[in-house]
Amino acid sequence: DQGRLILTREEVAKHKTPKDRIWVTYKEGVYDITEFVEMHPGGLSKIMLAAGGSVEPFWSLYQQHRKPEVLQILEPYRIGTLEGGAAAAATASAAVADPYASDPARHPAFIARSERPYNGETPGTLLAASPITPNEIFFVRNHLPVPHVDATSYKLTVEGEGTRSLELSLDELKSRFRKHTVTATIQCSGNRRNEMSRVKAVKGLAWDQGAIGTAVWGGVRLRDVLKAAGLSEDDPLVRHIQFEGYDKDPASGEIYGASIPLHKALSLHDDVLLAYEMNGEPLSADHGAPLRVIVPGVTGARSVKWLRRIIPSASESSSHWQQRDYKAFSPNVDWDNVEWTSAPALQEPPVTSAICEPAPGTPVSVSDGEITLRGYAWSGGGRGIIRVDVSTDGGATWTAAKLLPPPPGAPPPGSSYTGAWAWTLWEATLPLPKPSDDGNLPSTLQLVCKAVDSSYNNQPDAIAPIWNLRGIVNNAWHRISLPLEP
Template identity: 55%
Template sequence: DPYAGDPKRHPALKVNSQRPFNAEPPPELLTESYITPNPIFFIRNHLPVPNLDPDTYRLHVAGAPGYQSLCLSLDDLYKFPKHEITVTLQCAGNRRSEMTQIKEVKGLEWRTGAISTAHWAGARLCEVLAQAGHQLSDTEAQVCFEGLDSDPTGTAYGASIPLTRALDPEAEVLLAYEMNGQPLPRDHGFPVRVVVPGVVGARHVKWLGRVSVEGEESYSHWQRRDYKGFCPSVDWDTVDFDSAPSIQELPVQSAITEPQAGDTIESGDVTVKGYAWSGGGRAVIRVDVSLDGGLTWQAAELDEEEQRPRKAWAWRLWQLQAPVPAGQKELNIICKAVDDSYNVQPDTVAPIWNLRGVLSNAWHRVHVHVAP
């Protein structure tokens, strides 16, 4: 069993698959704190978790033409200025289970928990690349990342991001070695992972072994044959992965974490809680909540955490306390977020359905009963 060496996990996690291990925190724990505690941070593994020795670990960074390649130990990485940022990481498949209700899709049945937030620390990728002689010469160039996790044939996890983002100090791409003040847990990429603020989880390569600058995107399956969006009519016979751009920045997203579908709430006041986030550093400026299936709306109260313009990498938690409309036996609660480009979420799932069930960001709807 190649998974026999996997680490122990927190019992509160809701497991979507054991081998490879995939799990999400239950909604009520997810929004209990702005920073997700490491033990309940969602886990998305495609392969067995490698067991890496920090003393012999080396990160290989291919040099630019005329420059030497770098072979960096952890101590070498610590010598770069330590940069710290709070970043929300979301899997492209978050909320896929809602797409499955429209029509079958291929993928893990994530509910609303394939998203979490941590305070990351590490070296800036732009400084490491600069030391290897890389400059912005070719605007088409890509930075390819390779993980040290691999399948039985030796194929490693891989992904890429544009060199323009990697070299932009404002994009704050990190080679992270700390998560919430601790060394990275094994499930989250120990000892080093990439953190690409505002970008889909799939590019945040864990157990990072190699970085190179190439003329094209990574040839990894997960860059070229996955993590792309398609028209709802495209099926597995007609899909053309080459013609669709890979997902990088994610669209605006929000979900209700309390109450949960099927709950019975007391009459009187109801407290609705959730999260909201947008990709590309776009700040969440408003979350609208409806208690009556979308007939009327109220703006939720957003948490106080600072969101820097164009660098709003982390989610906002929100809540709304409101009287339960008199005489109601049930409520259809909905939330939808707006980002600072005034992007909004689509109201229903069907028009954004796609065969891989990615980018599921329709209004989140929760049906609850009201106690008599």
Template identity: 30%
Template sequence: MSQLVRQESPLNTEPYSKELATSFVTPNDLVFNRNHDSVIKADAPESNDTNWSIGISIEDDERLKDLHLSSQSLPLDSLKKEHDLVEVTATLECAGNRRAELASSHQPAEGIQWGNAVIANVVWGGASLRSVLLRAGVPDPFSHHSDLTQLEPSAEASLSDCAEWARPLHLHLFSAQESTESDDPTRKEYFAASIPLPTALHPNQHCLLAYEYNGTPLTQRHGAPLRAVIPGHVGARWVKWLNGVRVSARENESPPMRQDYKLLVPSGAEDGEKELKEKAKDGSEFRKEELRKERPLQRLEASCSITMPWKDGQTIEVGEKGMVEVKGYAVGQDGSPATQVFVAIVPEAEEEKSSEDVLASLAADLEWKQAAIRTQDGQSDQRKADSKWSWAWTLWQLDLPVPPSDKKWALIARCVTASGVEQEKISQWNLRGFHNRSWSVVRNLSIKSS
């Protein structure tokens, strides 16, 4: 496996970032592995098309009494026969991507110290989740619109555009993977997550019940035989080994959702970070109380990252024309792709000890160079024309002029989406190191003439 093994059991790996952004569509062997528990084995009796099924149900709740949906079980082979194969190019990204970068400016966040390669752009294939739910009897909360193709798939627009009955509801996504992270010894619990029901049913959100990636069957380590694809959302929502969905009036509270994927931020700066880490140790009542106050992380915001040069402290060669090649990826937000990437190079001052120091000291008149981008070249012209929304990443490249000098240099990159959303400059530190969307910085670079 050409990946960095961050943890062997359970399996957690990421590819080398210098290899990641060489292809618009990430090859299967470069798709990262993120697991809370053991991978469901391929030789398990139920792990095939004939035996695997997905349950579709509705919670027994007075608030759902007007939804006339009967529980049913849909075998995987029937799912494939009854629903067209739909392909969606979408970026899968772990909530902890770029976590390690926070440590240069802050207390180390909890969890695996991921680099910037816990991300993959894949052509996912499967049945439309919207189609499956509608066929099962869930009403269409967007049926009152005459042109569904124009509906914006952002969180705010999804809620405002849908029928009122659907706004407070959720769809639970259940995995066959047993959870060992439960804080309740009296229960046997499994990995699960939920998304708002309007998200699941939105015609332009392009959620899938996927059984293929890049034109081949899913492998066990990536969720075979069936997984959820929830574009624009953290990887924890893309539930693997999916064996059930349920309409509910409440959010899912599986162990990872109630104990993990939430942003716990300090009340102050460095002292506040230390205090939070001390008070919020695993199992503490303070931690449980703080977690109860927060809602789990759902959507990811715009971000970009430099993958070449791929790490701090490198010596990089300048070409004959005095240029340095810089590459990376960028992701959009709410179906609006990253369409502009800007890169700058600055000399590092001795007092700048971290990436945030570099960002905080940038001059207002800093000269930015716009990178050349590759957006949807992984799709056919017809598929591009069929939708105004994109869930794929952008790859970008730039030959950047570098003045001759013995100084140390820092590269900075930032992106803007098609709808004008700008990547945030500095993300707030949080206990678990989730959702780092800061401008990308590669520091302490030495320049060598070729």
């Protein structure tokens, strides 16, 4: 019995390196997790914080661990029991102060995918209702507690290669630089992960199609601020612009960070913004107040909220989220053999689309004669949507959907145009199947949509060939099934 060996906390504390073996405790159990640490979905640096001690204070910060799967992973590594058993364990896992206590309130319409950190998505039927997503129901993707940054004492620092250091208050930023607005869609790399995990389990938040939204962002151009700091376009030492947020991991002190390539940051046409407004209102606490980056056409992870520092550099951001998270691998690569350095950090995501209305499972009556579908389509890199095809028979036959007018400030759909940063909403009314001569009718309606972008990129039909361990960039045909009633 692996639990029989009785161990003291002092003995456990001696095991904190691979050489001495890595031990942790959970409740009264002692576990040797040396073989697991490299496979940990939250990264090596995080799990090592618990080496030689209890995982519990960390799990009260990262509540993703509060599920049976995590304990199933842990159980085979059990080597013993803490001296004093459950009583000793209870004293050790003394409550830690709740770093999420001052997080803002959220709109009840959100579908919460995790509470701490908070992650909430917009229900599909609300998404398709308007080309601009209302601020209060715009999806929220936080990795850490929300930092409260006072707009009046706020400071943005620019410092790094090829620039003189610059410190700017919010007022200075607004008065020294021209205001620009950009209508852009922000999508999380994990949007539609839920469908991918039905093929095979993946690690991450179980988003449906609502980790996406579109807003008119107002602010100043990153390009203008970099120029003011003296950055020259052909400085051979600068290849990337790194961003750091004010949000900080309460356990490890790690700061949220990301980077984008220099050419994206400096392009006159790409409108990378330091935004202080969202749909005409000051940014809210959840969306990055008082200042965030908006990188149009690029995956949401690079649009750093609560912006603290801009760092021109020869290298990418070294943060966990740039180096060991938003990357996709071949379907046969799993947590035991992933080599994070072998894939580039995701920037421009591929073309995708989703049916938002009706919701999956809504019963349909054949006697209605027809059905109306609504949804969105979007592609990375400013590639516009030129067509959306929909099907009611699982993809055997197709009809082109009607592309709806763009949100204010965005170019019309259908044009082969880069600079199309916003999604295209679409609509299609299709006839319902009629019973055959012998009265037979399919029991379900298999709805499908797929989009084509201005580079004629198409979506793949199946998820399995694009499955990846982190469950990102699922852009397969979106399929939903509805019960069909006579």
